[in-house]
Amino acid sequence: DAKTTQPTSMDCAEGRAANLPCNHSTISGNEYVYWYRQIHSQGPQYIIHGLKNNETNEMASLIITEDRKSSTLILPHATLRDTAVYYCIVKRVDSSYKLIFGSGTRLLVRP
Amino acid sequence: NAGVTQTPKFRVLKTGQSMTLLCAQDMNHEYMYWYRQDPGMGLRLIHYSVGEGTTAKGEVPDGYNVSRLKKQNFLLGLESAAPSQTSVYFCASSPGDETQYFGPGTRLLVL
Numbered sequence: 001d002a003k004t005t006q007p008t009s010m011d012c013a014e015g016r017a018a019n020l021p022c023n024h025s026t027i028s029g030n031e032y033v034y035w036y037r038q039i040h041s042q043g044p045q046y047i048i049h050g051l052k053n054n055e056t057n058e059m060a061s062l063i064i065t066e067d068r069k070s071s072t073l074i075l076p077h078a079t080l081r082d083t084a085v086y087y088c089i090v091k092r093v094d095s096s097y098k099l100i101f102g103s104g105t106r107l108l109v110r111p
Numbered sequence: 112n113a114g115v116t117q118t119p120k121f122r123v124l125k126t127g128q129s130m131t132l133l134c135a136q137d138m139n140h141e142y143m144y145w146y147r148q149d150p151g152m153g154l155r156l157i158h159y160s161v162g163e164g165t166t167a168k169g170e171v172p173d174g175y176n177v178s179r180l181k182k183q184n185f186l187l188g189l190e191s192a193a194p195s196q197t198s199v200y201f202c203a204s205s206p207g208d209e210t211q212y213f214g215p216g217t218r219l220l221v222l
Contacts (some may be wrong), residue, residue: 042215043213043214043215044154044201044213098159098170101209104153
């Protein structure tokens with residue numbers, strides 16, 4: 001599975017959009033981009049995933065560049081409860097099912 | 112639905128003692144996983160199961176054993192606890208090779 005690179009930390013103001021970048025320059029054609037988050041000491045929570053098209057759900061939007069070497073997770077209106085560590089994970093569909101968690105991005109939403 | 116539950120929430124062991132962590136899910140998921148998370152790090156896969164009666168090793172299996180006698184339960188055993196096994200343990204389940212749902216975690220301290 002391809003490795004990912006994320007900034008160590010970011011912050012944004014409450015009510016504004018939070019844009020979290022992820023680089024995955026060695027991604028293969030059969031690998032998905034997954035985003036999970038972990039709110040302080042809780043179990044990770046699934047947010048969204050995609051292959052090559054942009055995706056949107058009730059939590060967030062995922063923008064994947066045309067060459068698939070990077071992506072951005074967008075939280076459109078960040079709240080204080082979105083303060084968490086966000087993990088970008090690249091995973092093959094036919095892999096051994098494991099998620100490889102890096103260090104993630106620590107997002108702080110400021111009041 | 113309770114989702115994924117873990118028992119106990121917190122435990123203190125002495126070096127050499129044994130214990131079993133229980134994970135239960137009520138979503139009829141085929142796949143279940145055990146991860147550990149050390150301070151400031153991402154999760155690492157210990158063992159996983161792709162169905163009742165089957166188990167497989169993950170990234171860091173040494174010192175742990177698992178069993179999946181019933182579809183809804185996945186047990187993680189420590190036969191002889193060591194201080195290096197002090198960690199937070201997360202269980203997860205998934206319907207297939209896709210989104211994983213995590214439990215709240217078990218904090219283990221080995222003295």
